[in-house]
Amino acid sequence: MVVGELKNQHIHMGDKMLQKLTWTINNFSKWDSDELCSENFYVGGHPWRIAIYPKGHNTGYLSIYLSGDLPNFDAWSRFANFKLALINQLNAKKTITAGSQYKFSESEPDYGWPEFIPLVEFRNFRSGFIVNDTCIVEAEITVVKPEHVTQADQVVSKPVVCSEPVVQVTNINPLGDLVDFKSFGKIEKVFVPLLEEVCKLHPSLIDCQQKRSRRFTEWAFTALGQILHFLKSRKVKDMNADACSHLQLLWEELQTFNFDLTWLQPHIQSALSMKNYIEKAVQLKAMKENLATLEMETKSLKEKIFTAEVDLEIARRDLAKGLEERDLDADLAYGGP
Template sequence: MEHQESNGEVFEKFTWKIENFSQLNSVERIYSEPFVLGGYPWRIYFYPMVNNRDEKLSIYLEAVQMQTSNVSKNWSRDVKFRLVVFNQLDTNKTITNESKIVFNASSAAWGYASLMPLVELRDPKKGFIVNDVCIVGAEVFVGKRNLTPENRVSQAVTLTGNTNVEVQKPKPEVKDTKDKAREDLQVLWEELEKHRSDLIWLEPHVQSALKIKNYVEKALYVEKLKNNVVDQELETKRLKTKLVAAEENLNIERELLKAKGI
């Protein structure tokens, strides 16, 4: 889900649902699968064990580099980001920290060494872990300062694992360059079909590109629905908590009325 700031910045969001959290007591560090925000690949990692002096949750956002031949060793990303630990019982208690940092080859991971006490995170009454599930997230806005160029990647790039990414939509008046290129390719193919006999070899390549576009659009739509489901689950849990409290208050009032003979 996009979040439009007053200054025009649009943060793209990734939500990581960690199940069976209690089984991570012996795990020193846990990584999310790679995901794409702002046209670049990232991953989240944190330390679930109570093994540091302050016993605080340490969580970081790491810039991932795709293993391709054209990757620059001097790449950099001008980024404003937020790391989030969701409270599943009360969204007003969700913990969010924001920073503005330049990620580069020598400093590829940034975050918070003491985001919150681990004892608070693990307390079932606090609402950060419900049904042995912890939900964390990242929100990223990539600036446009003139830094060392780095190739952006498509949301369709092969990244392993289950991710929940919502992609920044283009402004209505601006056409996405990849979509525009594919539309131009379609028009070009229609024109070239007039000379079909000489260009029959090109057809499978063009048709393949068009089919990939359709697949990517459907895949992104499915991921968006998954993220909406997570949001609805959080809202449902919050409403159930309010309902329990309201029922308890109602029972108290009923007992008071009985005591007064009403």
């Protein structure tokens, strides 16, 4: 799916051409697609495009690729030096950049990183990679003419796919000091007691991460720690729509790390159900208040009825006494003969 706005700048460097591009994807959460592509751009007279996999390309990571596309040419090939960067919009020093040299061809038209950045980090609203629902990717590409590709270049034209970009990423906006957790990585200190407790009860949490990279396990246990801290620090009354949405996002992110979470799922479902409980509790409270009002009105009406019944009884007694009959046509007396 082609989305976003692409801005580019061409820079001639002798017999090479460097192109700098900025791909801005607005309303990022709206695009429900496994693959998002930039529009085509031209370097060296040939079309290229950038592609990302916002749900991961069969991994728990954001995947990002550069693709050459010459469908009308047989046996085409182009050698390119390129860098791809996921821009951190809150802290430029935490922008993630990866670079490579690669010979693109008809049989191998794209190259990139299937594990560019963990999805839990990418989607974290505090991380700075998606701000105001906008994601920004930058690229620098140099296409080299075939006659200028050296033997050394050919050797590195197909490097091993790197599971992590060449950049050091530190934890974003931690809740406190970072400490090492069982050699799996630096985790927020506040998470560690919670993690130790559940790992003691569920050893598979440790076992399933033994063969993972340190970067992967660091974010895996951070994601688990975030969930545990959320459940520990929230009360039933806190589970409004925003809190439930946040918990749902944390839960979806945690599931990408292949933990056995059958023990945790009932607690998550219970916490998410609190929104409906709170709504019903609010309705019940309103009904009770309405009932109290009706009872007060009923009491007032009963008092009015009682008063009216008393007045009615008095009126009946007065009516029962009757009046002395007189001739209404008789003269009024004044005491004379």
